[in-house]
Amino acid sequence: MNQTLLKKSLLLLFTAIVFAACSRSEVDEYYERPADLEPPIYQTLEAQGNFTTLTALIEKAGYKDILGKAGYWTMLAPNDAAFNSFFQEQGISNVSMVDSVMAAKIVRYALIYNAFRTERLSDYQSRLGWEEDNAFRRRTAYYDGFVKKIVNGNEIVVVGSNRNTNLSGESYIPGDNNNKYITYFVEEFMNAAGLGASDYNYFYPNENYTGFNVLGAEALETDIVAENGIIHEVDKVSLPLINLDQKLESSSDYSLFRSFLENNLVQYVFDQDATTTYQNFTRQSDQVYVKVYDPALSFSPNNENYIKEEDNDGQADAYTMFVPENAVLQQFVDEVLLKNYASLQQLPKYVYEDFINAHMVQNAVWPTQVASYNNELGEDIRIDLNTEVREAEVLSNGFFYGTNVVQESNLFFSVYTSAYLDPEFTLATRLYNDGSGLREIISNLNGRYTLFLPSDEVLADLGFGYDIPTSSYTYTDPATGNVLPANIARSRLLRVLYNGVVPTPDDELNDLSGSGIIRSGDFDLPGEYIKWENGQVFAAGNEVSGQRVTIIGSEDQRNGRTYYIDHILEFSEENQGRDLQRLAEEPGSEFANFYNYLNNSIIYDRNSGAIDGVELGTSYTFVIPNNAAIEQAVRDGRLPGDPATGVPNFNPGPQGQKDIVADFLRYHILATRTASDDGLINGLTETLLRDSLGEKTYVDVSSAPGDLFFTDAADRIATYIPGQSNNLADRSLIHLVDNYLLYTE
Template sequence: MNRPLLTHILFLCCAIVIASCSSKEFDEYYARPDDLEEPIYQQLEARGNFTVLTQLIEKANYKDILGKAGYWTMIAPNDEAFERFFQEQGIANVSAIDSVLANKIVRYALIYNAFRTERLSDYQSNTGWEEDNAFRRRTAYYDGFEVKTVDGNEIVVAGSNRNNAPDGDPYIPGDNNNKYLTYFVDEYMTANGLGAFDYNYFFPGQSYTGFNVLGSSMVNADIVAENGIIHEVDEVSLPLINLDQKLETSSEYSLFRSILEDNLVNYVFDQDATTTYQNFTRNTDQVYIKVYDPALSFSPNNENYLKEADNDGQSDAYTMFVPENSVLQSFIDEVLLKNYASLDLLPKYVFEDFVNAHMVQNAVWPSLVEAYSNALEEDIRIDLSTEVNEAQVLSNGFFYGTNKVQESNLFFSVYTSAYLDPEFTLATRLYNDGSGYREIISNINSRYTLFLPSDDVLRDLGYDYNINREEWVYTNPATGNTVAGTIARSRLLRVLYNGIIPTPNDELNDLSGSGIIRSGDFDLPGEYIKWENNTVFAAGNEVLGNRVNIIGFEDQRNGRTYYIDNLLEFSEEAPGLDIMRLAEEPDSEYSNFYNYLENSLLYDPAAGSITGVELGTSYTFVVPNNAAIEQAVRDGVLPGDSTTGIPDFNPSNGGQQDQVADFIRYHILATRTASDDGLISGQIETLRRDGIGEKTYIGLITGPGELSFVDSAGRIADYIPSASNNLADRSLIHLVDNYLLYTE
């Protein structure tokens, strides 16, 4: 044998020996540990009481998946559970179950990731575990694509897997919209103030054990397998339907569903879904996503909850309160169609609001119902003890079938008078456009009087909305000048705010006498208006020489709506002109004060403007009567004859001119409008500044029928009721019996 050949043979022999040794060491190192538990399938098979389940696993083609490595939690019904299931479903035995049903049972019993009992109550947030904040887990089951008849045509449909936010996408490719499984464990229930009552509300025929999976009880928990955890239960769970599917399959709620389907659902073609479907089925059909209106709190067919975090469906779910057909029909007839001939004539926003009133973006537990608000931020007005016909845990939330409609503020308040009447669309548009007015007047817990102009009244007086340009327009009826956009909207906002009056004691239910009252909300005061002999008027009406007549009224749960033939106009003239007119009346008690004002350094007689007083800002003018002005002259506070009290209205001395200006400034209260209604009290800033430029203040004492002003020296000036409460631009002008004196 030649030497090279021998060398080669020896090398091969050595290599074989080395490889043999390495393979043995490799196998030993990576071999399955002797003490490692068997995988889920083998565990179930070996225990002997899961014979039906293992056969279904095989039919569902999950034997290989569950018989190897992985990371699952299996909620495993035992054979006794299947015996009862077969009886309930009319199934002879396991051989009668096809692969479709087998898939549903097996995949819905499979939870992604392995969870022992103590972890099931914890939420897997993006930042880590949140203890005792979870009661649901995502399963391996999802519905996928379905053929449905829509408008008489058969189409392939997939459900939204996101809520249809205005700036979002209702369908994300690759997300199968997996269904969730709900369980009830002591750790979560106790930590969240829940108990057996909450469980039995949904499962009245079952016993709460402290570890229930839907209607089943835990038999044997935390069975460890190589590829996960097994929890043995005594009942078989079929995949739960979602809220959308519940409405589709329950005829007793068909009227509610028709409101949704006819007005708030679209079927939108989706290329990604179509590609997935065609690749999977080899069919050429296009796929449409069932998309709910983005104004709704959530999409009832979305299994994913909010998806603000990947697993947020573990910690919360949706809730819908759905009225049965008979009570909903009564509501439609008596409320929604009070001023409309048919539902198809209602604006879309009415349907959005109505459905949102019955939606809660949380899982509403029965014992804690008072802690939740609906999508309109209202409390739940359904009595769960007497007004719920059925309650179900569904795959994406809780369902309550009710014998009552949620009595939303929007449908039972003074706001409703405009909202559900086609003659008042302009006012409704402004109430709804973010002005905050809707929230004020629809507050069912506070009483209001609403003065409501129709579209015809608004258009006759120059207001309209340009739909094409999406902007408000105002044309001055007297001059023909037109403004649009923000300026026009601001004018109308102010006019309509004059017609919103808090009346906790129904103060305006009788307008036959006379009086004054402040408009706007308590938290955001408006201007004062007056009533007399069944007419009402604001400062602008006095300037224009007209009044507002009542042409009808309607009582709602939180007050009264008056229908009016004119607008409560605001004044566009300077308050100095109002003081001038008061001074020009015969034997006027305002004349001495005005004469000082007219000749002062502060006043522009032509415009009626006072330096420091801005149009559109709230003020209170405190005007001493003639006798009080004369006393100020005698006291040397104002220029004139200190012996006789005869005023010098036009002093030439610069110091005296400053003295008059400071006197006037101290009698003008800035930023607040005070009346004798008790709504404002305390220290109020004046227009006067002291020697170093600091603000000065007047004290205010007020109550029903009482109004007094206290100066820095403690002197009191009481208002004279018969000559006070005079309207001006966002202001009131009062006559008082004393002058106010500022002292350092």
């Protein structure tokens, strides 16, 4: 290379070096940490001067590097004075006596994921964005992880569920550490939720509500900005709260309630993902089991994540458990649960599920707003928080109320309970519970009912049963041996049991020594009428079979009385014409004239007793004019016969007269409703008659206790004759009245 070329190369190299040096300087200057940026959390705490104990614990916990660099945290930082009080409470002289495990608990539970200024702590981070003033909790960096426990006499490694168990059995999601939440009480949320100091002081009676409290602590200096987050100074140290599951485990006062769960509604299920994580972390060979709660429960008490329908929904809500102490629960066991069972081990699993759910709420139940919540069974909370709660605690996943009473659940204090907690009535209970709606009716403590309850033995003798392998009801006719399809078998049993449900707001059936009639079913969904006489009860079918029902025992419950019976309240399977025929054939019958017209009419089948337009299983009211009223209809020219004498012609020849008779009969049969003298049915009611245009016609029904009359289209009134009315038929009543009904267009 010549001298000139060498000089040019050296000049270019020097220029490149200078240019590169200038570029690096500019890059370093561009990315240099801004001079006005606040230091990270650790350094900020150091600079404040009153967090010396906390910074020492941060170092001991191994979090100095994490909090001394970039990140995104909120720290609820106890000051030195808070630690001085904490050490006295713990019997510790100074920070040197705190080991790394305790230090990690304190530091990690004081750390909230993400940085939140005061004005944001009350806002919920939903998937649709911020929901203002709808949050009172945040997820912390602390979690329990794997623990060793003695289960059934063996030591195993256990991890808590991090989801509420679903029907597919999923209760543990790998990678979710089940981080604990911390609760705070900020003014914006409290005001928006209609809460106040009394709600806070219910849980923390000795603390001062300031409008920004973290558990039992007061927030002092807030919104201290650091490079990697926000610091809020607090005046108390908070150790990680236990969850509802851990509360039950740690408190002997509620051991009986816990045994209900542990012995019946908890399983320890091996999990390979959890086992792999544990073995990789510890280098030990133990297998890991997830503590899984029954999917029928409202929630899993060891799940820290709330519902997890959204990632952060634990910010806006939590669980609640009302747990009765041992003494009152034992009394409930003795007086209620084991009234018909020899031991708790014999109780069906669903009893435990219902009992626990009666004490669970899938929301945070605030003390001043308890009336706004329902338990998992849909019942209001029937526990007085002023007099019947012995302790109340905010826990990591919800609110805990220790009570000196048992929730007065519908299922355990109603006439439904008589079947539900007695193994002799499993078939009735099964139907009550299978979506029939009967359970909801008879377990309602806000109403009063009488329940006529047949045992499994009684129902089996009459052909009813249940096939467990196919989950279907069965019915075999005792007389013919005919077997009905499962859906029809269920319908028959449902109708029988519905006949035995009677609303009795004034305990009308507590005395069955006299006689009377009453409607079964529910007020919103009427059943059929049944009668009682001299201690026996009967429905329309019992009159046909000649077998009435005898009371063989009774039991009073909170919402009424249960009668145990030796037979069923049978429904009639014969056409109403047969009932009219029997009434007409009695000596001196006042039903004779009407029936004779019916018997010879074009709408009646003599062989079956069927009336055109009248269907079995449908509600009707038969308004039957007495003999004198029929004769008056003949005199008035409304029916065939001799107008001069009123003598009926029951078998007229001309078609026109036959049509007149048919229309007369139809107008005296009210469709769709069954009216009696009990005040339950009033107003215009459709008849079987159609006018010349094919439109419906109506009769006005007026009913009151002890009174019943019918007003026709001509404003004429027919009044029932009490001694000969309220005759039972298939979903029908047959009344004798003193006048005929006249339709005029």
